[in-house]
Amino acid sequence: MVGVFCFRNDLRLHDNLALQQALAVCDQLFLVYAFEDRIWKSKHNQIGFFRAQFLLESLYDIEKGISQVGGSMTYIFGNIEDSIPPFMDEVHADICFLSEENSWNEKKAENSLSQKVHLKTAYDKTLIHLADLPFSLDQLPDSFSKFRKSVETNWNIRSCISSDLTASKITKSRGNLPALRDFGITQKTSPKGYYSFTGGSTAGRKRLHEWFWEKGCISTYKKTRNQLKGADFSSHFSPWIANGSLSPREIYHETKKYEALHGANESTYWLIFELLWRDFFQFFSRLHGRKVFHPCGLNQQKEIDREPDQADLLFFRWVNGCTANLFINANINELNQTGWMSNRGRQNVASYLIHDLGLDWRRGAEWFEKTLIDYDPCSNYGNWLYLAGYCSEKKTVRYFNTTIQSMVYDPKGEYTKDWIDSPVSN
Numbered sequence: 130m131v132g133v134f135c136f137r138n139d140l141r142l143h144d145n146l147a148l149q150q151a152l153a154v155c156d157q158l159f160l161v162y163a164f165e166d167r168i169w170k171s172k173h174n175q176i177g178f179f180r181a182q183f184l185l186e187s188l189y190d191i192e193k194g195i196s197q198v199g200g201s202m203t204y205i206f207g208n209i210e211d212s213i214p215p216f217m218d219e220v221h222a223d224i225c226f227l228s229e230e231n232s233w234n235e236k237k238a239e240n241s242l243s244q245k246v247h248l249k250t251a252y253d254k255t256l257i258h259l260a261d262l263p264f265s266l267d268q269l270p271d272s273f274s275k276f277r278k279s280v281e282t283n284w285n286i287r288s289c290i291s292s293d294l295t296a297s298k299i300t301k302s303r304g305n306l307p308a309l310r311d312f313g314i315t316q317k318t319s320p321k322g323y324y325s326f327t328g329g330s331t332a333g334r335k336r337l338h339e340w341f342w343e344k345g346c347i348s349t350y351k352k353t354r355n356q357l358k359g360a361d362f363s364s365h366f367s368p369w370i371a372n373g374s375l376s377p378r379e380i381y382h383e384t385k386k387y388e389a390l391h392g393a394n395e396s397t398y399w400l401i402f403e404l405l406w407r408d409f410f411q412f413f414s415r416l417h418g419r420k421v422f423h424p425c426g427l428n429q430q431k432e433i434d435r436e437p438d439q440a441d442l443l444f445f446r447w448v449n450g451c452t453a454n455l456f457i458n459a460n461i462n463e464l465n466q467t468g469w470m471s472n473r474g475r476q477n478v479a480s481y482l483i484h485d486l487g488l489d490w491r492r493g494a495e496w497f498e499k500t501l502i503d504y505d506p507c508s509n510y511g512n513w514l515y516l517a518g519y520c521s522e523k524k525t526v527r528y529f530n531t532t533i534q535s536m537v538y539d540p541k542g543e544y545t546k547d548w549i550d551s552p553v554s555n
């Protein structure tokens with residue numbers, strides 16, 4: 130059987146269920162990556178420089194892994210539902226394999242592709258497998274705490290899948306990895322930052338090793354995780370997890386290995402706790418589909434709030450780090466100049482946009498979608514919706530007082546100084 134395996138946000142050769150299923154079934158397999166228009170050519174919100182660069186580095190890394198077994202990657206262009214069917218015709222493929230996603234647009238694309246070709250999908254996205262949840266998806270608890278308590282009582286985290294990339298099955302094909310300029314993406318700011326990210330599983334696994342084993346940072350993570358400044362206060366795994374270069378399962382099993390040697394404590398537990406937040410938003414998005422993108426989320430009976438008259442100007446200032454609030458500006462500047470921002474920073478800038486400026490939360494979420502190197506639709510839109518208070522049918526306001534926050538988390542103003550070139554006035 131001739132098959133096509135199309136990588137999505139599962140950019141790894143190890144611990145990849147859909148890839149292993151494809152290798153088990155096919156005699157000849159084309160490994161493909163589709164540069165989807167909805168990401169790379171979107172007129173509305175084209176992928177930004179840092180995320181795009183990280184993604185190309187990830188592809189380059191995976192390409193190297195494939196070439197080590199004598200195969201190569203084929204690049205195609207266009208949304209999967211449009212670009213895969215003609216490619217399959219061209220190479221006379223019988224079947225296409227994909228990893229499933231959880232967010233609305235990605236699921237729509239899977240459905241549309243399945244109408245056109247013989248498609249086999251595999252679910253492999255979360256720490257806890259969808260099929261191992263102790264409830265059916267439509268019974269997903271409406272809060273993270275209830276979700277966590279329910280899954281933690283008796284859970285089963287599956288083992289990692291060993292990789293078996295068989296040289297004889299992988300085809301050699303044409304085409305080179307495109308460059309950023311091919312998509313009209315240019316670097317606008319010079320790179321700066323506390324940590325320098327490189328895309329791909331090789332760099333992701335190096336970071337995992339360094340943060341766990343060389344520096345032992347996981348042992349103190351619970352105490353440091355809310356900091357703003359530095360490279361090691363939190364794992365910084367998110368970009369690799371988001372595009373699948375690292376799997377949450379491998380992080381879980383590495384944590385267990387670490388605990389066996391150095392002992393478990395509240396910090397080692399807390400890393401898993403955070404991975405459960407990610408799982409919660411993945412399942413939440415899968416269940417609620419397009420409602421996650423509605424201005425009032427699950428609270429659709431509510432009338433949509435009117436934005437202030439100067440909404441466009443206020444948003445322009447927020448996006449460009451020139452609001453009246455230096456702490457907010459510093460965080461936005463870090464994002465714009467590196468593609469990354471701490472969780473504490475994200476909570477503050479989001480709360481400020483929603484509750485202090487009175488803007489539609491989706492404006493901020495779209496900006497994050499464009500700029501974050503760890504952008505993930507479920508984590509991003511889920512967290513924004515949560516801060517806007519629309520993750521359940523009853524609105525729950527989550528307000529961060531940015532003055533108090535900056536006093537607690539940046540008491541000497543060192544972080545703010547790092548990211549503010551000149552003071553901003555009202």
Ligand code: FAD
Nearest residue numbers: 363364365366367403404407472475503504505508509512
């Ligand atoms: P660590 O603190 O080391 O946590 C380990 C891992 O747990 C992270 O890598 C991530 O995969 C997961 N995680 C931690 N916190 C959360 C959370 N609140 N929600 C979901 N997963 C979590 N994370 C993304 O990966 N992509 C996004 O697009 C994204 N958008 C966000 C938008 C807003 C408004 C907010 C408040 C948070 C967002 N997050 C997002 C969650 C969180 O801020 C980042 O995952 C975290 O800051 C990444 O740093 P880290 O890898 O060092 O995290």
